[in-house]
Amino acid sequence: MRRSSQILTSLAALSALVAVAPGARAQVDVNPPLPNVMLLVDSSGSMEYKSANNTFPACDPNGNTASEKSRWIELVEVLTGKIQDYRCESVDRNSTAFKNEYSLGGVLPPDANYSNPYHRPMSGTCTPGPGALPSNAYDFPANAIQYHLFSSTGTPCATFSQASDGLMDSFADRVRFGLMTFDTHTGAGTGVSGTAPQYATGVSGTWSYFLGSAKQGKPAACSTMADMEVGARNAAAPPWEGRMVAFGAPAASGASLSQRNQQIQQVLLATRPYGATPIAGMLHDVRDFLWNDTSSDPLDNSKDFGPYADPYITGGCRNNFIVLLSDGEPNLDLRPFCEGAGPPAGVCPYDKPEEIAFDLASNPDPARRTKTFVIGFSVSNVTLQNSTNVDCETLTDTDLNSPTGLCATNPDESKLQACCNLNRIAYNGGTTRAFFADDIDELRSALSAVLSSIATSTTSRTLPVFASSPTVSDPFAAGYRFYSSFEPKQFDLWSGVLERQRYVCKKDAVTGDLTPEPQDIDDSKGDDFVANVNSGTGPARKFISFRGDVSGGNIYSTRTIRPLLASNPDGVGIYSGIDVVGDASAFNTATVPASMSIDSTTCPGLTAAQCRDKYMKWLVGLDNGTAYSRCPTPGGTDCNLIGDVYHSTPRIVGRPNEFLADESYTLFASNQSKRPIVLYTSTNDGFLHAFKVASGDPPNDSLKVDQKENNELWAFMPPAVLPSVPAEYPGTHQNLLDGMPVVKDVVAKQINNSYKFERSPDDARNGLGVWRTVLVQGFGGSRGGYFALDVTDPVAGPRFLWQLTEDSAGNPLFGKNSGTPLITTLFFDTGNGDEKEVAVAILPGGDASPSGGDCGRIDNTFDGVDTSFLPRTRVPCYGSGPAVGGARSLTIVRLDDGEVIRSFRRDATDAPAGLSAANRVIDSPLDSPVTGTPVAFPGTTGAIADRVFVGDRDGTLWRVDLSSVNPSNWKMKLFLDAYPGLSHVYDDGQPVQTPPILSVDIYGNVTIAFSTGDQDVLTAPAGMKNYVYSLTEKVDATGTKFTSKVNWYTRFDAGERVAGPMTLFNGALFFSTFKPEPSNTTQVCKAGSSRVWGVDYLDPAQSGDLSQGGRARLPDGASLVQFIDSSSTLLQDGAIIFGVGVTQLPSCTDDVNVTDPYFGSGSHTSISNVAPGKFQLVMHTGTVGDTVSGGKSKKLEIDLPTPPSTTQIDSWAAIVE
Template sequence: MNFSLSSKVQFPLKPIAAVVLFFCASNEAFSAPGELSDVPLYSRGSAEPNLMFVLDSSGSMETMVLPVDGYDTSDPAGSSCSSPVSMTYTSNSCGHGGWGSCTRYYDDVEYRVNTSDGSVQIKLVDRNRAESDWFTWDSSSNCFDEDEDYTAWLYAEANSGGDSYYETGQDSDDYRESTTGHFLNWFFSKENGSGGYVADKFTDEDGNATRSKVDIRRTDIMKSAAQELISGLNDVRVGVMQFNTEHGAKLLSGLVSLTETNRNSILNIIEDIDANGNTPLAESFAGVGRYFISGYEGNNLTYIDSTGAEKQVPGEDIFSGSGTSTILNWGDVSAPDDTVDGGAIQYYCQKSFMVALTDGEPTRDNSISSDLTDYDYGCSSNSGGCTSDEMDDVLKALYDIDLRPDLKKTGGEEVVNNITSYIIGFAEDGLSDTNLMKNAGELGGGGVYDAGNAAELKVTFNTIINNVQSIVGSSSSVAFNTSSLKTNSSIFAVGFDSSAWSGNLAAWNLSDEGDIELNVDGNLGTSSIWEANSELDSIDPDSRVMLSYSNGTGVPFTASGLGITGTDHADDLNLDIQSSAGVYDGRASDRIDYLRGDRSNEGASTGSFRAREGRLGDIVNSTPVYVGEPSGPWSDYEFSGASSYDDFVSAKSNRTPVVYVGANDGFLHGFNASASGANAGKELIAYSPAALLSTTADEGLHALSSQYYTHKYYVDGTPTSSDVYINSSWKTVLVGGLGAGGKGYYALDITNPSDFTEENAADIVLWEFTDSDNNNLGYTFSRPQIYRMSNGEWAAIFGNGYNSSTGDAGLFIVYLDGEDSSGNSHVYISTGTADTSDKNGMSEPTIVDSDDDGTVDRIYAGDLKGNMWAFDVSSTGSWGVASSATSPSPLFSVPGEPITAAPQIARNIEHPFGASPNIIVAFGTGQYLVDSDTSDTNPGGFYVVSDNDVYNLSTSDLEKRTLHTNQVTAEDGSEWLLRSSSGDEFTWSDKSGWYMPLDEGSGLDGGERIVTRPTILNYVVFFNTLIPTGQVCAAGSDGWLMSVDVWTGLAPEDPVFDANKDGVIDEDDYGYIGEKPDDGTEGGPNKSGFLGSKQYTGTSDGGIYVREINLGGGDRAGRLSWEEITPN
């Protein structure tokens, strides 16, 4: 099955959507561009997800939990006692009959010795009990023997009368807990001012005894963890329920957005939860369903019964109690109304989640409607011997049933407005492993989690919320294995799933006409030649070739290669994130294994690493780069001392093709790009730049393994490859940056994929260049260009990036062989615009060899202040800004419009005039880097400017073009939008070019802008625009595909695309310059690729939009641009 003329195909990704959290804290001062986002801006959802907490309020939640928070086996508190002594017996009676004599040692602790077996019982008093009623821990016997094990019965008094206790839980040994004397010494001590530990009273300012180091009861721990979680949540609607005393759930707070007032109210509500009653899980979850259908409860819901028949039953009947039982106690909360956005579920794109915590299986929990009884058709008895086997039935129903069938997509397409449920088994060993709990987790869609104590509960909450607060996004970008359409052409596309921050790179065949070959049902995913994520998951981690950089040389990414102590890698990899703080845990070796792909340490329990969906991390802004046989232009040139390039091409003509792409798992990956064979799609190499290393808590490689992980960029830049002559031989090198992942570039020798081994690490890795080499280097968003300089050196050329410490905008020229004849590793050309309070930065450059001698003569790049700069590097002496004024001057300025994409360059062959170099520079303006960019209504524009050695040009020197939007209606009633442009004719001798302002934002939509590089084919300039949108249920961005006559700024004289959608491109399509991607796309266009007569455009919703284009012919046809359309 082929798509032709105009088609949209979808890159398959797992659909889990919600909103995302932004940013890590930073003390760095900057203005432009601002604090860079840690997540893709277009993945931001506009409908706040619903998150209902169901918290256990059963009587067993009064049970005490043995504390572990903060405990460290190496903590001196456990061994700093002056003289450990054995427990002694005195005549001082401790009461509570049945026990022998004991000694009281501590103000808010009573521990007793069983005279029969020597075990110790510890009793913690009520927090408000006066310390005067208790003996002080005697300084002569102030500790336990740290090397001894104590079997203790731990109690916490429930009231000052001493006749009720919170217990540690029941098991076969009654209430016994085994712990070490070291732990008990830590638990009953506190830190003094000098950093040591003393055994002392725990009293408040009024002299009353206080609790020990952590909360005592299960309910205290639950409330503390839930409050801490909700205190840090944003962009989500939260509600709270608890178990009703007898049946069903009690609603404590309906779903509300987390304003400061609502947040404080929910925190107070959680604090007031009491522990008493049963554990009616199925009934409570049915109560959740009853709440979520509010606004629609009187109408029918559809489900499939046990016979396979479709049934339609009123929602309030499905989610009800049997007999007179109450399934939902509304308490003091009013039911949501039935207005458009007044129900519990407000929009079709709004995701809903339940997080339920229980410390046991259901009890007295069999009062649900007959519609829900055995809804999963399982009816197997649960392992706990409880009275209910219906909890999993209810969770399956919540996940299966469309609870608001009246909420549909704009076009009427149905969606399932359901609830995904996460279940936490708390403080009971084995609870999450019972058949009932496992079934419930699976059928509810979210899974079941285990948390044994306070630390594990915080991790579990965090893991769940990271899942809930993820939204699927995929900014597809494309690359080809050829520069011209021919047999066996392939296309490569990348994407990601932000529910787990996993990524994929896949390859598809193109037909001889350039169409993507799909299977019979049109599914892109199953017809791919190969998919890198599944190939990578199938191999042994130890067999991977993984490299990094240390002490100036390439090293294997192994424990022995990186070092696990005393190295920069070790300093990073020995850290863990614990509650947003970096803590040394000495597990560098385990993290190295994890990053290599070992998954044995993944899980949700304390001490486990973050669970991954797959080994390949998300690929967001890095475009795949195909490197096959050598394809440089160097055969046309003779370089002094260089061997024959043609001989090099011949020798490497059959080397293994590789597609390289950066991922946010900490690595650049290289995959075998063959279309067939056993090794097609296999990873050949992975490189982790040392520039990523950090000892900041939530940065660096260690953050990737943490259960507190939130998305960060790592290797997010698009690399560049080229054939170069360095170190007395022709080589193929690859140079890449990190995007928002860091301030550094890396260079690799990729000449021979067959030599990719860890033993060859020192030969493969050429160098890294970071801000420690030059502090003008910022975050490396500039894709490097590789070419020969006029001094004979081969170099990587790139803008200095954003948010450097100096705030300057400048150009770097870094020598590929390490240094020039004077010992310089690089040249930096400043524009003199440094400002640390309102930082500037240089974006990606475009290079020009104007005299066609194989060396760079001129370089163009824009900055964040709206300046387009020209650099003159034609001489072998001084290089600098091209303006001849005493201070650097830009070619053109448009203040307030950042230039973040590279320009496109062409010879002004049709309208030559004025001084050399007589080059036209085409570029767009706009920024999409920081959170505020999504709502910025200021528009950008598109500019075509002639460089005739005249500087400080502005819009007054250009001819204006005005955009018009036209709505077209077909005979069948379908409608779509097209664009045209208008403006006066001009001559290039009177004007220095033309410009086209884009549309200003309005309402929830941001201003239109351009953040990708244009392309000039024949006389048509193609560029794509971006319109951020905050519209509810929009895809995050919109935009236009534009195709304009580069000389006039008006419609090309030959129609470029099928504007009227009649299947042909002819004179009826004349006059139009823009269209939006159609055929079901919901995302805006990203960068386009061109092959044959096809334009391939990745979209922000994960698709690839393909359309036929007409490039015209005749006298105006031909190549204008210096940059060939190449595979890489």
């Protein structure tokens, strides 16, 4: 009998059949460019009340009782993130202490003696306050906000901590934010002369912003005009006085936007609510700022302050938006007194707010039309004096505008008038209606809906990944490709897209040729994994987390948790807990409210358990007794149980199949031969998902993933995410878990029911040991930190190993976000001369914003660097101390229990005190945050690495020497600066974010390829340069140290940079680049352009000129070229490519059953026809490209030449006749 079947064949270069480069971070859409969103934030005195009523919150700065939150604090947390260990202090503004702290050069602050107390936010005992007063009033120095103990303004503190779940964090790389707060003094004082501060006029006018002359007005029957210059404060106001923050340069880099975003957050945290509600004046001011402000940026005269000449706006591809957040009725506009006829007639200083909003939305120039969104806070339901209840969201056009309508007939109902005015502004501002919120959840949801409607553009943020069928003969699929992305939604969580495309071997009826053919993505066959979960059919979902122990009455979910570590050898702390596992209902019940930072005050009117149910039941898709549900109808279009996949490129893990000559690994592979293929990916609703791709034992497995039913094996929520669950309710977009999982097999020693991931030399020589499959992942943009799971048996579920985030005192171990980790094996002394090979995780510090200015490098000797490429001697400053030291670090931890072995930092003061005291810090000349993905050599499974390469935020590649058996002797040194000092200045550097590619040359020298370029904001600031380098590690002339040697490099100008990770295949380096249109051209609103490159890994195109890049290796028709662009028939114009991957299509065979007369006429199967799968370069594209048949994702494929095969001797055997 003949049949067509498939054999799993592949090259060693594609081991594990998973062709995806590690560490990919994807990019935001650049066409259209990021929109401008000006936040008009109500900073009036009524924001000091609670959201539930007009009473002040109770404060206990000592933490003996729970502190309540004012409307202002709730608004600040929605924008900037939940304050950890929240407390507040009720500060009397009449007090001497208040006046002393906030006076400016002897001038009392504008709110001195104000009747409402200031409810000062605190994290523990740490609170923000006034900082440095620069000579240039517009400067924002690193110490602009001084954090100090609430009880001592002169005692600095570094323990103010917030979760990264604020909407300014979630939308940081999707929106360009600006900020305005209220100017409530009618005087015209600006507080600045040129750039010099003048505090007296600043206080008298609350730093008025206006163009030309100040606004004036008068009531009817008055003959004298008076200043009525209210509205928005200007950019010369001290940051703690509600400073205006503009959008920045039109093509600002990602680093610049991040810095500006952080400045806005600092301003909000330190600003004090005070005064009236001059909405008309503020709308007038924002209109002037958007349309008419032609002034230069006071910190850079080469740029404009406002966006009036922004080429993206004038070109029609960037929009301005206004978001007004207010709790009250507009005032301070002299109405209705200025509307009288007199005589003499009154003069109103401003048009009505709704008139200004209409003007903004109806500009004759479509490019300048600006919509105004309005969110009313604590004014949604109004009870009139006649006891009538009014829902502000249901007001009709008649209610708002008719002389006999509800608004006109109740002029003295102030809360109703606030509803009416806010609705009029929204309606006339082009957004139909205002949003209203009564509590922090509704406020967060409303603002998320607004921002989601603004940031609507989407492309794939991830790479395609590949896998082969786990069985030799499978007519359902010979191989798979997976595409992942997301769909933004306005009133719900953004939803994930996770599609499986199957390849099936087909035989031509005429020629007999076998060909692997892609099949349409068919959700009825289980190819849409999100639809499978949403279907509500198949196995019940399984949820897993880990609950920290109760300590001092609290559960510290966001801190380091290491259940397998019984002591505290590294000074980070001892903290353990228990597993939480179950279906949706059981998981909710087992999740203790305290683990989510929920207590009896979190949800007014609900117990802690009821509050937990409100949030967790909603998250897992259960009915929580409210109108909000993630899945009202299982299988329906309204079911949305899988969050968005943003940066988390999936990992495919099948049965063990590494090329490793180790008897213990061979046994491991045999024992795990029926392990199913599993796809791991994280979604921004906070879960790491394990999806079954295909069965490893089809005859005995009921879940074959061949129909629309749940194929999610489990969903794991790291402990640190639990307290942020309320921040996404009910449908608020967050970035709760956005890192990329890294998975590897490691050797271990079993001790009772636990494992130590280590092995002695004797055991290694004898092939002894057991093996485990381990996953490590960072949190991504949401927070600094990492977690690890043992996923050896994915069907039974993972085993939680550790979470590393903060020490036992709450000090961060890493930066404000986390990178992509590395799993490798090192050989060192584990104590008392006991040398072992130990599996470790190597964790990059993450990101931090520059503090401003330039600083000298810590070490200028540069003795391991190619002398033709000597580094810059100065780079951007980042400050010092643990706050930035966590980002400027590289930490090596045991993979089994999370013990910190060593952390490379600038010095001991850059680390938490406990880590330093335990002698776990290695002083290293680190200058910038370590944002890159570390890569080890050798990097294969089971190999003992002796060096690691990793890049930093400013374009420097570092070499980590791990060859010593004494960890104290490990070293981290600069290996190459991609921006050499002779041709670049201190701030030219761009981050190394894509992982370096390591290999060896024919002489055994280690070779490295790396690139620079921001992967999140693809703009083209003037003068921006990015690079790709090919290096070889050489031994210097003395034979005592290694040094870098540049083989070739390519410089990219005008914002072009490598987009996504590079791939090495058959001696060729493949990568894609993206080039945005320069902001100074008339073509600025074009999509930009991509190029796909294929160059020799080592050989330069011109031996005498290394700047010409590598020798051409990319097929384009019959030719080999360095790159293709839109001039090639392979690449469409406007295609935006986010990284490349190499895969081999499945190899197809014909099997035939034959009778063999030499063996008693017995039958056996032979192969009569083999069709080797061809190799392809595969990539995701943006909105241009070929749609995956039956799916939503776009792709591009380029066929590659088949490499020459090699023979590898695995073993000898005797041949006996």
